[in-house]
Amino acid sequence: MQENTDKIRDFIISNFLFDTEETPLENDTSFLEQGIIDSTGVLELVEWLEETFSIKVTDEELIPENLDSVNRLSRFIARKTS
Amino acid sequence: MSGVAGYFNIQAAPKGSLRSLEQMVWSLRHRGPDGFGFFQDDLTGLGRAHLCTTEPEIGLQPLCNEDQTVWVAADGEIYNHTDLRSQLVQKGHRFAGDSDMEVLVHLYEEKDVNFLSELNGQYAIALYDTRKQVLLLARDRMGICPLFYCCHGGSCYFASEMKAVFAADRSVPCQINSQVLQDIFTFWSPVGADTIFTGVEQVQPGHFVEVSRQGISQQRPYWHLTYAEEPVDPVSEEELAEELQTLLTDAVRLRLQAHVPIGAYLSGGLDSSVVTALIRRCSAHPLSTFAVAFEDAVYDERQKQLRVSKHLQTEHEQIVCRYADIARCFPRVIFHTETPILRTAPAPLFLLSGLARKRGCPVILSGEGADEIFGGYDLFKEAKVRAFISVQPDSACRAMLLKRLYPYLALSPTRSASFAKQFFATTVHPESDLFYAHQPRWKNGRFLIGFLSDALTADDYSPLEKMRGFVASSMHGQDFFTRAQYVESRLLLPNYLLSSQGDRMTMAHSVAGRYPFLDHRVVEFAARVPGRLKMKGLQEKYLLKKAMRGLLPAATVQRKKQPYLAPDIPSFFGGAVPPYVEHLLSPGYLNTTGLFKPAMVTNLVGKCRAGSRQGFRENMALVGILSTQSLYEQFVENRLTDCPESLGKTKKIIQM
Numbered sequence: 001m002q003e004n005t006d007k008i009r010d011f012i013i014s015n016f017l018f019d020t021e022e023t024p025l026e027n028d029t030s031f032l033e034q035g036i037i038d039s040t041g042v043l044e045l046v047e048w049l050e051e052t053f054s055i056k057v058t059d060e061e062l063i064p065e066n067l068d069s070v071n072r073l074s075r076f077i078a079r080k081t082s
Numbered sequence: 083m084s085g086v087a088g089y090f091n092i093q094a095a096p097k098g099s100l101r102s103l104e105q106m107v108w109s110l111r112h113r114g115p116d117g118f119g120f121f122q123d124d125l126t127g128l129g130r131a132h133l134c135t136t137e138p139e140i141g142l143q144p145l146c147n148e149d150q151t152v153w154v155a156a157d158g159e160i161y162n163h164t165d166l167r168s169q170l171v172q173k174g175h176r177f178a179g180d181s182d183m184e185v186l187v188h189l190y191e192e193k194d195v196n197f198l199s200e201l202n203g204q205y206a207i208a209l210y211d212t213r214k215q216v217l218l219l220a221r222d223r224m225g226i227c228p229l230f231y232c233c234h235g236g237s238c239y240f241a242s243e244m245k246a247v248f249a250a251d252r253s254v255p256c257q258i259n260s261q262v263l264q265d266i267f268t269f270w271s272p273v274g275a276d277t278i279f280t281g282v283e284q285v286q287p288g289h290f291v292e293v294s295r296q297g298i299s300q301q302r303p304y305w306h307l308t309y310a311e312e313p314v315d316p317v318s319e320e321e322l323a324e325e326l327q328t329l330l331t332d333a334v335r336l337r338l339q340a341h342v343p344i345g346a347y348l349s350g351g352l353d354s355s356v357v358t359a360l361i362r363r364c365s366a367h368p369l370s371t372f373a374v375a376f377e378d379a380v381y382d383e384r385q386k387q388l389r390v391s392k393h394l395q396t397e398h399e400q401i402v403c404r405y406a407d408i409a410r411c412f413p414r415v416i417f418h419t420e421t422p423i424l425r426t427a428p429a430p431l432f433l434l435s436g437l438a439r440k441r442g443c444p445v446i447l448s449g450e451g452a453d454e455i456f457g458g459y460d461l462f463k464e465a466k467v468r469a470f471i472s473v474q475p476d477s478a479c480r481a482m483l484l485k486r487l488y489p490y491l492a493l494s495p496t497r498s499a500s501f502a503k504q505f506f507a508t509t510v511h512p513e514s515d516l517f518y519a520h521q522p523r524w525k526n527g528r529f530l531i532g533f534l535s536d537a538l539t540a541d542d543y544s545p546l547e548k549m550r551g552f553v554a555s556s557m558h559g560q561d562f563f564t565r566a567q568y569v570e571s572r573l574l575l576p577n578y579l580l581s582s583q584g585d586r587m588t589m590a591h592s593v594a595g596r597y598p599f600l601d602h603r604v605v606e607f608a609a610r611v612p613g614r615l616k617m618k619g620l621q622e623k624y625l626l627k628k629a630m631r632g633l634l635p636a637a638t639v640q641r642k643k644q645p646y647l648a649p650d651i652p653s654f655f656g657g658a659v660p661p662y663v664e665h666l667l668s669p670g671y672l673n674t675t676g677l678f679k680p681a682m683v684t685n686l687v688g689k690c691r692a693g694s695r696q697g698f699r700e701n702m703a704l705v706g707i708l709s710t711q712s713l714y715e716q717f718v719e720n721r722l723t724d725c726p727e728s729l730g731k732t733k734k735i736i737q738m
Binding site: 014015018019035038040041043044047 | 528699
């Protein structure tokens with residue numbers, strides 16, 4: 001779980017924030033509310049999830065409850081890979 | 083069209099003033115390669131680079147009235163000059179030649195500054211009244227022709243393009259305005275009279291400014307875009323559609339006056355097809371049409387273009403744009419836009435005007451403006467959908483409508499309806515936000531501004547507050563659909579679309595663009611049409627389509643709008659990365675300009691190199707940063723100093 005959390009953090013920071021020093025990212029921060037990811041970014045995120053964790057994300061699963069923070073993502077991956 | 087430039091001596095004349103004028107006009111020679119003309123007296127210098135369109139060669143400017151007390155240098159065309167001329171002749175005015183612009187000096191004698199309201203056309207006018215010792219700078223109602231000015235060292239310099247102001251005198255400072263850069267990164271364009279360069283302003287569309295020994299006046303409007311209340315008596319749709327067809331036909335007819343061959347841009351979409359169809363109706367001459375095609379099928383519209391061309395029997399030709407073509411011409415594009423851009427869309431249009439010129443068409447008609455005035459943009463549709471959902475935010479049925487937006491995009495923001503709902507802020511009430519329609523798009527600004535260096539963003543500056551100050555008073559009491567049209571028509575149309583994609587790209591190859599939808603009579607008509615007839619349900623440009631039924635293939639009228647897009651990041655990173663891109667985005671050069679955070683840009687570049695899918699924001703950030711760096715290199719770091727001793731094509735010099 002911790003390993004996944006780190007992977008997710010690395011991906012979000014390098015891929016969406018670009019700025020590693022100045023934008024602190026809490027694990028509960030909402031990506032959408034904070035403007036970290038826009039709605040096209042969500043699809044980028046899904047592609048990465050599917051590739052990195054060898055899972056398939058259905059359209060029904062594309063909801064903020066699953067994807068909208070580091071912790072939510074981490075729990076979602078845990079469920080999908082268990 | 084042409085290039086105008088000059089100065090007014092408020093406290094002092096520029097040193098070596100004729101040379102100054104020559105340097106200015108020389109820098110605009112792409113706008114007017116057919117001859118240069120100059121006027122000078124103790125107070126004022128006027129210069130013009132001439133492009134032969136309607137005027138025979140005797141129409142070289144500057145021009146004057148009968149007793150040589152009023153002088154004018156102007157860019158553009160006055161389409162109702164024939165009517166104006168006969169009225170003026172009746173009043174006893176004597177004309178020296180055939181130029182359409184000669185009406186300006188005589189009409190000014192009759193009406194003073196009020197003469198501007200009589201004009202139908204596209205123009206940037208510098209008119210000098212020697213008796214009053216006043217220089218008047220004025221711009222057409224919709225902002226088709228550009229006009230900039232800057233005060234420095236006791237002189238006011240003005241020109242069609244900013245490069246001429248910097249060419250006038252090496253001591254005119256050239257600095258990037260960090261607040262305007264934030265505006266552009268938020269709205270895609272500067273706001274109001276601002277430009278990207280500190281101290282340089284533009285005359286706003288439908289405005290004029292007076293320069294005298296006392297200094298420069300405030301900009302004053304001579305025309306307002308006002309949206310009328312919905313008529314109480316329902317006017318029949320058929321009547322309105324008929325009126326629109328008559329008006330548009332006349333707008334096209336007026337724009338076919340020329341001594342040179344006229345062509346048309348034909349994108350395959352509705353607006354350019356409308357213009358082309360009406361040209362065919364007004365004229366029996368063979369018609370050349372030109373279009374942009376893309377090697378990347380995602381952007382390509384060739385089949386649709388050919389369908390219309392075949393239907394209207396035009397001689398059609400296209401340029402096929404590859405990624406590398408866009409990358410190759412990009413620095414030239416920025417030389418002409420003179421401002422940062424967030425999309426590469428101007429680049430193919432730069433190449434297209436090159437083709438039109440090569441084929442002997444120095445004048446083209448084009449469909450710009452229809453989306454703004456007749457409700458064509460997806461943004462209007464998006465706002466309508468959001469407003470519809472906001473009435474019952476929890477309705478799953480209503481949210482499904484979001485999926486109808488942007489079906490043509492590979493990375494559609496609406497694939498995930500649940501995220502889209504949040505992104506499009508569907509719980510916000512349309513009347514609670516002045517910029518309801520634009521807010522989702524402008525939210526990206528915060529992300530882009532994040533790339534700017536700390537030094538540039540140190541002050542507590544808010545682009546949104548500036549925008550509010552600029553438009554709020556004109557938008558109060560209007561519904562969200564009308565407010566969105568106002569922002570598009572008064573801000574993005576002149577400051578981005580007509581400049582970076584319009585005038586600057588056509589004039590880069592000495593081609594004059596003419597825009598029938600921007601005839602002010604058509605614009606005023608559209609402002610009277612109720613919003614529900616512009617976009618009926620979610621059907622965009624409903625009334626325009628109705629007006630044009632029968633003149634175009636049914637498939638062209640019925641097709642869903644596909645906005646004009648060009649590849650952004652792939653143009654630069656889809657193959658071998660051009661050396662200039664490596665240089666402009668290198669940490670070293672980023673440190674030199676001091677505009678962006680080098681580490682962040684390096685991360686973004688890394689992502690671009692990896693070739694993964696990119697969202698809107700990354701594409702806008704990359705093009706925005708690259709264009710700003712290129713602008714710095716070409717304007718701030720290296721100034722134009724290529725003016726020869728003799729201009730060669732000087733045909734008229736008047737010194738008084």
